[in-house]
Amino acid sequence: MTDRTPHPDQPRRPHPLLSRRSWPEARFLADVLRTETVGGGLLLLGAVVALLWANSPWRTAYAELGHWVPWPGGSGLHLDLSLAAWAADGLLAIFFFVVGLELKREFLAGDLRDPRRAALPVVAAMGGMVLPALCYVAVNAAAGGAGLRGWAIPTATDIAFALAVLAVVSSHLPQGLRAFLLTLAVVDDLFAIIIIAVFYTAEFHPLPLLGALLPIGFFALLVQRRRTWWWALIPLAVVTWALVHASGVHATVAGVLLGFTVPVRPARGGGPGLAERLEHRWRPISAGFAVPVFAFFAAGVSLVGTDLAGVLTDPVVIGVVAGLVLGKTVGVFGSTYLLARFTRAELDGEITWADLFGVALLGGIGFTVSLLIGELAFGAGSPADGKVKVAVLLGSLISAVLASAVLLRRNTVHRRIAERESRDADGDGVPDIYQEDSADSG
Template identity: 65%
Template sequence: MTLRSPGSPLLTRGSWAEASRIAEVLRKETVGGALLLVATVAALVWANSPAAGSYTALRDLEVGPEALHLHLSLGTWAADGLLAIFFFVVGLELKREFVAGDLRDPRRAALPILAAVGGMVAPALVYVALNAGTGDGALRGWAIPTATDIAFALAVLAVVSTHLPTALRTFLLTLAVVDDLLAVTVIAIFYTSELDVVMLLASLVPLALFTVAVQRRIRSWWLLLPLAFTTWALMHASGVHATVAGVLLGFAVPVIRSRAAGGPEAGPGLAEHFEHRFRPISAGVAVPVFAFFAAGVGVGGLSGLAESLQDRVALGIVAGLVVGKAVGILGTTWLVARFTRARLDEGLSWLDVLGVAVLGGIGFTVSLLIGDLAFGAGSERDEHVKVGVLAGSVLASLLATVLLRARNRAYRRIHELESVDDDADGIPDVYQRPEH
């Protein structure tokens, strides 16, 4: 992978087209993040109320046909079904970034990819270091603190009202999307206990038909949805986590318009069309509903919270999210700058990178999912995992708030610079300089 030339800036704001798209995505994700927080609080209140038994009964209520192992609890439907929609959008977004976005330039793509890898490796190492030698299966949870929840992170940004510069928002969003792809890869490789090869191969048939249909730019829901559902159901039956199907379906969708449709100049491609359709469903329904069923843990007051945090699994998760993520993202970014002799873009400092790195420690949705896969939904250790994920995410949120608010005056100046449009053509002047 080609890195930046010596002396070139890191974390530049990119093109106006990409900045506009990122701004639109972040607005939708911020609303989704608010719904995610509401769903999480509702689950925690219900799970710790006198009516906690009804919450558990609702989560464990089984519905669906017996065929293809689809008689599942509502909690499992949320984790395996609704999150497949979330990962479908992740697949669409990542493919669009690398095919038509600013990340098609390998030099711009290198930093968020490497930072995502560093932000995954470091938390895993921290977790393993704290749980090595326990001998009670604790190491199965090594991947829990490796994911970043972009919706939760953006909700925090909205609450603290920080004017985070476009470059840092783009870096955070791209890092989180790559992070999600790495997480689903880990799920497929390390958390598939039993594999039915026949079902897995069978899932490739509707996936291939879906790919042919979308490559021919077919948008008919009555054809695409049954193919997508069949792919998901067969992959679920194979033992591979069904969210993998969502990513593969997203990767199948073309980004560039066909020549017959006028090519890229004629408007958005099919990937962007599907992203507009499914992102509100993902952010507004799929992720909040999953959070509602996954986050409901009975804390048992301060004594119960303290007891949960005495488990080294929970401590490993908290340390991985708060320390590991910050060290991994910041350290990787610094190493890229060190070995390429690159410098941060004008107006930014390493404190800003640290703030974004700490914000990346908000690992919620995918962390809870991996916790369920590692220790089993509803188990005692799974309850400790939920406490660790919640505690680590809240602590990372508070630390990031302090760091980013401290720089908000500088961010406001950058925001004002990025808003100046002297020629009133709808494009800020800073994006019309020769380097953009």
């Protein structure tokens, strides 16, 4: 076997970008992607049904369903929300709870605890937010600046839609790319939530937010002691959600905060940590129910009687589409290229820049947070809000089509790579490629 130990005078080779994950991380990622594949299909189904219903002769019934208030007497507790608002603020809190669990596990116990691995998705997420915002500002500033308040609309990547498209068009991308997209979208969403809290919180009430620290503290105390009593944790989570919602901060932040309290490392008895076990339990609920229901209520944009020519030439629409399609791609791809250039790092041997370009195009799929920012910027139900919905759907569709065209061409190559990686000649349950890597590193 060739000795790969570098000579003392030879400069150490930088860590390869998007390199293969460890075997335990690879198995965990495969479980996540299987769940997201099923959930992604349900999400796309919900969105398509909503679009068809909202543009059918029965569109009034769709609008009335979304505006129905289940508990009209709950105004004192800020619970007099419509069904659509419950889907956005309530169900998405489950989604962000899983996001919080996933982020903490990745950065404390996963491969991303290595700063060299964590730097790439963080830098790519930042580039993928700055460039879309600049595209939007450039278009709207040139048109007079009336729509500048929506500068953050194209900055968010929708993790559910992006993973759904990825699952549909290609299931053989290398682990590094698939993990990169997953982590990029999660970090992207968290940055977007920070933007909402700082720039789009119209009314902030600090007392309810301070009050939320109490149930969060009790929740943390129970999970740190490995107490998973559902009859205690769920009421504490609901109280936390209600207090965060009453504070004026978007209620989904409650889910992230609760997820961060869950311990990652396994107890003395061994086995998976509590964060991984809770993520395994709640991810199917998030991917299979919470996100598809939200998509059903949020994607129903009616185009009946709309002047499409006027809408498509509106600066807000052009800015959002340009930000999602052009800004996201250049931001994600360009920041990754610059990171590789300045650190002299190289892509992992199985990955090409064409693969990364396709994933960067997927970053232009924006939905959940983009629509939310549009409502906060221009007001729910306003004419500008309707244009934002059209722009987000159009930009996301263009990004998905372009990404599919690129990734489908790469699918054949990576199918061969996946077949080689899955070979287990000695029948020990561990693919030979991981044993080869271990032997080489030894």
